Structures are given as structure tokens and as C-alpha cells.
Amino acid sequence: MDVRIYSKCNFTTVGLREILSSMPMLTVRPVNRFTLQQGKKKCIFIIDGSSEGFEEYYESIRTHFYNVASAFLIINNSPLHFPVCIDEKTILVSKATSIDYFYKFLGVVHQHDKRLFCPVRLSKSEYVVFKYWSAGCTAESIAYMIGLNKKSVLNSKSRLLNKYGVQDKNSLLLIAKILFRDSTLEERDVSPHPLVGQLSFR
Known part of the structure; x- marks a missing residue:
């Protein structure tokens, strides 16, 4: 090969x-x-x-x-x-x-052991939160857009780190670049987002 x-x-x-x-x-x-x-x-x-x-x-x-x-x-x-x-x-x-x-x-x-090629599975809310985080949205903006409270959004950070087995935000950002490469966020009338490409766990 x-x-x-x-x-x-x-x-x-x-x-x-x-x-x-x-x-x-x-x-x-x-x-x-x-x-x-x-x-x-x-x-x-x-x-x-x-x-x-x-x-x-x-x-x-x-x-x-x-x-x-x-x-x-x-x-x-x-x-x-x-x-x-x-x-x-x-x-x-x-x-x-x-x-x-x-x-x-x-x-x-x-x-090509199939056990190695089993993608990490995210819940619908984890997927959406991860997608908005990777676009640079604040926890407040995400909570407003998807109807969760801020604490639930922040808790998603820990769940994502645990599910992927990584220890830092840069690793999550790299995963997001792979996972959401074909995705585009819907345009919404919400306030301010940090710079695109940065993760804001606030």
C-alpha cells in the first residue's frame, strides 16, 4: 500500500x-x-x-x-x-x-481494522454547540440561539473534550475543521461573535 x-x-x-x-x-x-x-x-x-x-x-x-x-x-x-x-x-x-x-x-x-474506524458520536445538541463554538460564537450567543442555558453550553465543552479524548481547545478546533469542513452556519440576527476560527469557552 x-x-x-x-x-x-x-x-x-x-x-x-x-x-x-x-x-x-x-x-x-x-x-x-x-x-x-x-x-x-x-x-x-x-x-x-x-x-x-x-x-x-x-x-x-x-x-x-x-x-x-x-x-x-x-x-x-x-x-x-x-x-x-x-x-x-x-x-x-x-x-x-x-x-x-x-x-x-x-x-x-x-x-483497516473496522474497530479503529468508528467515529465519535455526538448528540444533536453537542453537535450544534460544537459547530457554533468552532465558528467563534460566545457561550451567551449559543445559549440564545439554541435555547439552552449558559451553564449547559459550558458543560458541553467538558463533554466534547472527554468524548474525543483530547486535552486542549486547539485540538477541538482542529477536529472542528475536519468535521464541519462542508458546513456553513445559518445567518442569524444575534450579537457579537469573536474572531472566526477562535474557540470562546466563556
């Missing part, structure tokens, strides 16, 4: 290549060059979520090579957490993961 690595960090690329070099069932290919034959072959895409252009590359690859993609592994530059499945083919992996664990993890991904 082919593997393609997208990262603007040379250390990340070299480290991943070193791990992959000891896995004979995986072949590293150039990130932006596909022959006709390679374009029909199953592939694992490893994408550095902290690299400039991450969202554009991820969306382009999903659009053109979704059927041949065995998995999209998004590297999260965050405190250590277990791999978390975002959708049926996308898994978030902490950059702090040990080499030994990542080596074993890639072996499981290569086998």
Missing part, C-alpha cells in the same frame, strides 16, 4: 519516513505526483494538521482520491492523546505519540 506524507516540517517528514522504511508493506510516494496506476491504488494519507495549507490539501485529496484512500491520518501538534476517529476514514493522531505505538498503529490502519 502507498503512503503519502504532507508536512511543511522536515523533522516530521524525516521521522515518518524512518518509521515507514521498516514497514515493507508500505511504500512512501511523492505527496503531489500520481501516475495513473498509483491513482487507482489504495493509499494512506498522513497529513500534518499544523502545516500551512493543511485544509486545502486535505479537502483536495478527499475530493479527488476518496475512493482509493484507505485512511487520512491527521497529525495533531498537541498534548498526547489516543488516536480518535473523526469520520469513516479520518483519524486524528497526536504528534506526541511514541514511535513504537505509532508503528503498531500504522500496522492496524494498514489492515
Whole structure:
């Protein structure tokens, strides 16, 4: 199976290549060059979520090579957490993961163990709150828009962190970029939102 690595960090690329070099069932290919034959072959895409252009590359690859993609592994530059499945083919992996664990993890991904590809399930209210948070809405605005009290909205933060097994807001924001990439918020006459792209747990 082919593997393609997208990262603007040379250390990340070299480290991943070193791990992959000891896995004979995986072949590293150039990130932006596909022959006709390679374009029909199953592939694992490893994408550095902290690299400039991450969202554009991820969306382009999903659009053109979704059927041949065995998995999209998004590297999260965050405190250590277990791999978390975002959708049926996308898994978030902490950059702090040990080499030994990542080596074993890639072996499981290569086998496409279905237990690994079970997306985190959110309730309807958690999904809506998460969507508005990721757009930069304050807790007060969210509570007003969806009819919850502010305390319930704030409690959703803890539930989201626990469900995804991550420890920080930046990880939630990265998950939101993946989860809501095709979504747009309805325009509503509500007051002020912080800068788009920032999470406001207030």
C-alpha cells in the first residue's frame, strides 16, 4: 500500500519516513505526483494538521482520491492523546505519540481494522454547540440561539473534550475543521461573535 506524507516540517517528514522504511508493506510516494496506476491504488494519507495549507490539501485529496484512500491520518501538534476517529476514514493522531505505538498503529490502519474506524458520536445538541463554538460564537450567543442555558453550553465543552479524548481547545478546533469542513452556519440576527476560527469557552 502507498503512503503519502504532507508536512511543511522536515523533522516530521524525516521521522515518518524512518518509521515507514521498516514497514515493507508500505511504500512512501511523492505527496503531489500520481501516475495513473498509483491513482487507482489504495493509499494512506498522513497529513500534518499544523502545516500551512493543511485544509486545502486535505479537502483536495478527499475530493479527488476518496475512493482509493484507505485512511487520512491527521497529525495533531498537541498534548498526547489516543488516536480518535473523526469520520469513516479520518483519524486524528497526536504528534506526541511514541514511535513504537505509532508503528503498531500504522500496522492496524494498514489492515483497516473496522474497530479503529468508528467515529465519535455526538448528540444533536453537542453537535450544534460544537459547530457554533468552532465558528467563534460566545457561550451567551449559543445559549440564545439554541435555547439552552449558559451553564449547559459550558458543560458541553467538558463533554466534547472527554468524548474525543483530547486535552486542549486547539485540538477541538482542529477536529472542528475536519468535521464541519462542508458546513456553513445559518445567518442569524444575534450579537457579537469573536474572531472566526477562535474557540470562546466563556
